[in-house]
Amino acid sequence: MYAFNYHRPNSLDAAAQALAANEDAKLLAGGQTMLPTMKQRLAMPSDLIDLSGIAELRGVCEDGDAVVVGAMTTHAEVAANEIVRSKIPALAKLADGIGDPQVRNRGTLGGSIANADPAADYPAAVVGLGATVKTNKREIAADDFFVGLFETALEPGELVVSVRFPVPEAAAYAKFDHPASRYAIVGVMVARTGGGVRVGITGAAPSAFRQTEMEQALAxxxxxxxxxxxxxxxxxxxxxxxxSAEYRAHLVGVMAKRAVIAARG
Amino acid sequence: MLTVTMTVNGQKVAKDVDPRTLLVQFLREQLNLTGTHVGCDTSQCGACVVLVDGKSMKACTMLAAQADGCEVTTIEGLAKNGELHPMQAAFKEHHGLQCGFCTPGMIISAVDLLQQNPDPSEHEIREWLEGNICRCTGYHNIVKAIQHAAQDMRS
Structure with a gap:
């Protein structure tokens, strides 16, 4: 790992300032991707801004017909949270299937979606459930958030504060996971809501996307x-x-069917 | 350099570290607690698992700075008054090891499992050990040891 300066601000403003002050600064959430990347010398930030000292970034609350999850809430916390388990069990199950218990004790929702790994699980939930990503500057709709391979709509100096997941009538996540890493070869979140059906897919393409033909058929x-x-x-x-791409295309159909069966209960 | 302060196996420590020091390096090289092993060093094998504020985490995928202010328990901190922790005793009794390299991480991880689920099924134990790899493939006795430890700790 190359040398860097370490910061642990205790407010969102201080974190944003530190980020703006250093062109090559990076945010550190749970570090389960960031630190391995730095250890391999694939990233060399000048400054690492640890977000773990900012209390408002952590936790889960209900807000009307939605569940709001703070960016620094760990996968284990989401999986065990009573609000998530009762309102959006599919989201709790998704979080419980990420990596392994030790990764789930550190990895975070905000870190996962800001990194936008094509095989990560959470992007399927954000897209499939039609979530809204709140940053320190604005709100970004799920459909606009994932832009490409490891690329999001986040601008320099912008950081994820929370994600607002509307409570669906029914939803389920099915994934064909890589047996060693538990990353999704293909993962599909299907959600039935008052406004229709959404199908969010991860693992298959450079970034998470909606399968509109399936959405229309399921509606x-x-x-x-x-x-x-x-x-x-x-x-x-x-x-x-x-x-292969052909096999992944096939898996999209299989996982979507499994998710629908699970969502029907 | 920055100063980190944490409680390791019940003892308060304060040391200056380079920010890029991993928690596992800090434990092994600065505190000489070499029971926590570095296996793959790529977040996969779980040989380096320690408890941080009671939760199992991979010490190779965490900076020492991130553990500032935390309570850390390593394999050296489990035995009390010369008596093995029931999980250690069960691994010994049921030969839950072959070469022993993965054992510290296996034991710490299993301790965390029983904190959350005092009566896990064999399937739940195997699922929980997702992040702990035994390259001798000695899983059967590891699972057996955890089942017996769970029994001992409930009685």
Missing amino acids: GNFAPDALDGISVSADGLNGDIHA
């Missing part, structure tokens, strides 16, 4: 059969030693 008939006959194109999907 008419929220059943696994509704997805019969929808073929997912492999064009633009990820292919690597673990799974």
Whole structure:
């Protein structure tokens, strides 16, 4: 790891200032991706701004018909939280399936979505549940947040404060996970809401996306059969030693059906 | 350099560290607590697992600075008054080890499991050990040891 200056501000303003003051500064959330990346010398921030000292970034609360999760809330905290478990059990289950128990004790929601790993689980929840990402500057709709491979709509100096997940009528997440890392080869979040059905997919493409053809089919008939006959194109999907683009396209259909079956209960 | 202060195995310590010092380096090299092992050094094997404020975490994927103000328990902190912790005793009794390299992380991780779930099923134990790798593949006895420790600790 290259040398860096370490900061642990105790307010959002102080964190934003520290970020703005150093062009090559990076934010440190749970560090479960950041630190391994730095250890491999793939990143060399001049300054690391540890967000763990900012109390307002952590915790879960109910806000009307939504559940708001602070950016620094760990996966283990989301998985165990009573509000999440009762209002959006699919989100608790997703959080409980990330990595392993030790990673879940440190990794955070904000860190996961700001990193935007194409195989991360949380992006499927943000897109599939139609969440809103609150930053220190504005609110960003899920559909606008994930822009590309490890790329989000976040601007320099902008940091995630919380994510607001509207409570769905029914939802479930199904993933085909990599057996060693538990990252998603393909993960699908299906949610039925008053406004229709959303299908958020991670792992398959450079960034999380919605499958609108499936959404329309499920809006008419929220059943696994509704997805019969929808073929997912492999064009633009990820292919690597673990799974080809064609196989990932196939998995999108399989995982979507499993999610629908689970969401129907 | 920055000064970090934490309580390690019940003892308060304060040391100056380079900001890039990992918690596992701090424990091993500055406190000479070499029971916490560095296995893969890439956040996967769990040989370096310690308890930070009671929760199991990978000490190779955490800065010493991030543990500032925390309570840390390593494998050296489990035995009390010369008596092995029931989890250590169970690993010994049921031979939950082959080469022993992964054992400190396995034991600490298992202690955290029983804090949350005092009566785990075999399946729950195996699921929990997702982040602890035994390259001797000695999992059967590790699981057996944890089952017996759970029994001992409940009675």
